[in-house]
Amino acid sequence: MSINQSGWRPERPEAGDAAGAPTFTGNRALMLEEPLIFEMDEADGCGVDFEPVARPAGRIGNLARSAPIGLPGLSEPQMVRHYTRLSRQNYAIDLGLFPLGSCTMKHNPRLNERMARLPGFADIHPLQPVDTVQGALELIASLGEWLVKLTGMHSVAMSPKAGAHGELCGLLAIRSALEARGDAREVILVPESAHGTNPATAAFCGYRVENIPATPAGRVDLEALKSRLGPDVAAVMITNPNTCGLFEPEMIAISEACHAAGGLVYCDGANFNAIVGRVRPGDLGIDAMHINLHKTFSTPHGGGGPGSGPVVFSEALTPFAPLPFVEKQGDHYVLVEEETVGEHHGQSFGRMTAFHGQMGMFSRALSYILSHGADGLRQVSGDAVLNANYVLRSLDGVLDAPFGASGPCMHEALFSDKGFAGGLSTLDLAKGLIDEGFHPMTMYFPLVVHGAMLVEPTETESKTALDQFIGALRSVAERAKAGDETLKAAPVHAPRRRLDETLAARKPVLVWKNSVETAEAAE
Ligand SMILES: *Cc1c(COP(=O)(O)O)cnc(C)c1O
Numbered sequence: 197m198s199i200n201q202s203g204w205r206p207e208r209p210e211a212g213d214a215a216g217a218p219t220f221t222g223n224r225a226l227m228l229e230e231p232l233i234f235e236m237d238e239a240d241g242c243g244v245d246f247e248p249v250a251r252p253a254g255r256i257g258n259l260a261r262s263a264p265i266g267l268p269g270l271s272e273p274q275m276v277r278h279y280t281r282l283s284r285q286n287y288a289i290d291l292g293l294f295p296l297g298s299c300t301m302k303h304n305p306r307l308n309e310r311m312a313r314l315p316g317f318a319d320i321h322p323l324q325p326v327d328t329v330q331g332a333l334e335l336i337a338s339l340g341e342w343l344v345k346l347t348g349m350h351s352v353a354m355s356p357k358a359g360a361h362g363e364l365c366g367l368l369a370i371r372s373a374l375e376a377r378g379d380a381r382e383v384i385l386v387p388e389s390a391h392g393t394n395p396a397t398a399a400f401c402g403y404r405v406e407n408i409p410a411t412p413a414g415r416v417d418l419e420a421l422k423s424r425l426g427p428d429v430a431a432v433m434i435t436n437p438n439t440c441g442l443f444e445p446e447m448i449a450i451s452e453a454c455h456a457a458g459g460l461v462y463c464d465g466a467n468f469n470a471i472v473g474r475v476r477p478g479d480l481g482i483d484a485m486h487i488n489l490h491k492t493f494s495t496p497h498g499g500g501g502p503g504s505g506p507v508v509f510s511e512a513l514t515p516f517a518p519l520p521f522v523e524k525q526g527d528h529y530v531l532v533e534e535e536t537v538g539e540h541h542g543q544s545f546g547r548m549t550a551f552h553g554q555m556g557m558f559s560r561a562l563s564y565i566l567s568h569g570a571d572g573l574r575q576v577s578g579d580a581v582l583n584a585n586y587v588l589r590s591l592d593g594v595l596d597a598p599f600g601a602s603g604p605c606m607h608e609a610l611f612s613d614k615g616f617a618g619g620l621s622t623l624d625l626a627k628g629l630i631d632e633g634f635h636p637m638t639m640y641f642p643l644v645v646h647g648a649m650l651v652e653p654t655e656t657e658s659k660t661a662l663d664q665f666i667g668a669l670r671s672v673a674e675r676a677k678a679g680d681e682t683l684k685a686a687p688v689h690a691p692r693r694r695l696d697e698t699l700a701a702r703k704p705v706l707v708w709k710n711s712v713e714t715a716e717a718a719e
Pocket residue numbers: 298299358359360361391393435439464466467488503504505
């Protein structure tokens with residue numbers, strides 16, 4: 197970045213080729229170049245007039261600041277423009293189709309936002325007396341009832357704050373249940389295709405993780421699982437539908453085998469959006485399962501907001517569930533912080549969080565559930581699966597679908613890089629999609645497929661939107677198969693070109709260094 201008298205002028209030596217002739221400013225029409233806010237600092241710039249302040253002498257001893265604080269000095273309109281310009285370089289679900297498989301980037305209806313902002317939900321404090329927050333507690337209890345009913349399970353813990361946090365909650369309950377029967381076990385079995393959080397959670401809980409291979413059809417190898425079960429296996433962790441976008445049809449047999457060997461069954465329910473209203477995990481012998489509210493019952497996630505990962509439990513695990521929980525006593529809701537009486541007294545493994553969970557997510561999720569109703573939720577999973585299969589079949593003969601021959605997929609379609617010309621990879625295709633105006637799909641995951649591309653369109657995408665995405669994907673895939681080397685330079689139309697992502701991940705530059713000061717210091 198360099199300064200000249202006319203303002204900021206980014207150094208963009210590459211801007212002249214495929215993207216067209218370089219402009220004076222570096223801007224390309226509405227795509228505006230934007231420096232870091234520190235680089236725009238104006239020596240005496242400030243957004244407000246402060247009265248000169250007489251420093252109180254001696255109040256903070258020698259801790260008084262001796263140098264400027266180092267914040268950029270900008271006026272309000274400069275600052276507003278800076279962040280608005282940056283925000284326009286973002287991709288968002290409200291901007292276009294977001295095909296990230298496994299992450300389920302679904303539309304969050306505006307009605308949910310309206311409900312979450314009601315002051316009775318948004319402006320309350322977690323330490324407020326429960327008599328003053330009866331409505332909020334009722335909301336948590338109602339959402340919990342829906343989750344228990346939809347999953348066919350026995351109870352629910354609402355406090356976990358994300359999917360991975362829910363996994364931790366489930367495994368802590370499993371560990372407590374095993375310890376309560378004096379049966380400390382050491383191993384958790386996790387299929388090869390599991391989401392990375394599964395083995396990470398098991399290891400975090402102090403278990404040894406062992407992999408179970410997948411069959412050529414992309415499912416858990418039941419025979420391999422059965423032969424590994426034994427008195428040291430605490431639990432199996434199965435994702436269903438799995439991360440290949442496929443339903444595990446042998447789930448009941450898996451649960452029965454695991455239970456027969458004295459272990460428990462954890463289900464990663466992040467993909468519940470594919471089966472909600474159609475399959476009840478409780479009927480499949482599952483003991484604990486987290487639900488990502490932010491993937492199944494809308495609500496923003498990732499960079500767009502926090503998540504929420506309630507965990508549903510079987511009857512066997514219910515006594516070990518975490519505190520606190522909401523309970524209806526007569527016509528009054530209470531928050532049970534400690535079980536001092538009753539048969540479950542003292543069995544809970546403890547707390548997951550300081551308070552009760554993500555209130556904002558709860559109100560959005562319940563709003564989503566009530567506005568869809570039972571029939572609407574069933575349609576959600578139907579449409580999600582239909583859209584994914586439309587993508588899968590529309591790319592027949594264009595992209596290799598490793599499990600495509602074994603029938604329809606669930607809510608996401610999995611492709612591989614088979615057939616790409618030498619030297620061109622999944623990464624090149626993904627970068628080519630950026631030039632087409634799409635956020636890339638999930639890449640190189642699941643690991644069981646070479647050069648994997650996992651596409652999840654979600655249920656709210658129209659046929660027009662899907663056709664446009666399919667057209668873009670087909671075009672880029674054909675370039676990759678034909679060996680079009682220009683793909684290696686993609687993206688050429690984005691604000692930044694191909695980055696060294698390994699370097700960026702391994703050696704991130706997170707602190708801005710004032711180059712002028714650094715230069716002066718060197719003199
Ligand atoms: C998203 C996801 C998780 C993790 O959920 P977070 O809310 O991101 O912690 C776990 N398993 C699967 C299969 C997922 O898709």
